[in-house]
Amino acid sequence: MAEAAVKQLHEACEGGQIALVRQLLDGGVPVDALNVDRTPLHTAIVWKRREAVELLLDRGANIEAVYDGYTPLLRAIWEANSEDLAGLLLDHGASPHAVYVLDGTTALHYAARRGLLIIMGRLIDLGFSVDVHNTFGKTPLMWAALNDTKDALELLLGRGAAINAQGNDGWTALHSACSRGKTESTKVLLLRSCRSEH
Numbered sequence: 001m002a003e004a005a006v007k008q009l010h011e012a013c014e015g016g017q018i019a020l021v022r023q024l025l026d027g028g029v030p031v032d033a034l035n036v037d038r039t040p041l042h043t044a045i046v047w048k049r050r051e052a053v054e055l056l057l058d059r060g061a062n063i064e065a066v067y068d069g070y071t072p073l074l075r076a077i078w079e080a081n082s083e084d085l086a087g088l089l090l091d092h093g094a095s096p097h098a099v100y101v102l103d104g105t106t107a108l109h110y111a112a113r114r115g116l117l118i119i120m121g122r123l124i125d126l127g128f129s130v131d132v133h134n135t136f137g138k139t140p141l142m143w144a145a146l147n148d149t150k151d152a153l154e155l156l157l158g159r160g161a162a163i164n165a166q167g168n169d170g171w172t173a174l175h176s177a178c179s180r181g182k183t184e185s186t187k188v189l190l191l192r193s194c195r196s197e198h
Contacts, residue, residue: 006033013044013052021052031059038067045076045085053085063094071098077119078110086111086119096126104134112140112156115149120156130161137168145173145189148182157192164193 009029012020021040025031032039041061044052057063064071070078073094076085086107090096099106108128111119120140124130131139141161144152153173157163164172174193177185 010035013040016049039065042067069101108140112144115152141173145177145185148184
């Protein structure tokens with residue numbers, strides 16, 4: 001396939017030019033044609049082009065293709081910060097157990113850090129452990145504490161997250177929150193710690 005046509009497909013996905021995306025796919029450009037190791041699906045997600053994402057998925061795009069360590073689901077959560085796109089990918093069968101290949105960070109970690117409550121709930125409902133650790137021993141609760149997102153902390157704690165879980169460095173979510181000056185997280189974690197001791 002001509003490199004120019006592949007580049008044009010990626011640019012059309014980036015710009016949300018659905019008619020052109022459809023035309024290029026109909027003309028024979030492969031739905032997973034790589035441009036700098038990125039698939040068109042990754043491109044459409046990064047630029048938050050829902051219609052392009054839907055079209056690519058309908059045309060059989062590889063929903064688990066890894067680019068720069070991320071699957072489309074991880075990219076939708078972490079880079080695009082989009083509950084809408086993450087939900088769409090899950091609806092189309094994306095594995096909720098995707099991990100960032102370099103450090104084992106999961107979709108639940110990223111959703112907790114971003115405060116994507118709906119996605120967090122869906123991932124937990126799909127069987128994700130609220131205390132899953134990445135290679136550094138960090139849990140989603142620790143990641144939520146770094147973002148100072150009270151609702152994400154409350155959701156995880158309400159679903160049974162271990163408040164005193166420690167990372168490989170021996171730090172808990174409270175340590176992380178305090179070290180970064182995250183006052184809301186610190187308040188939530190201190191109150192929960194006090195309640196659990198009584």
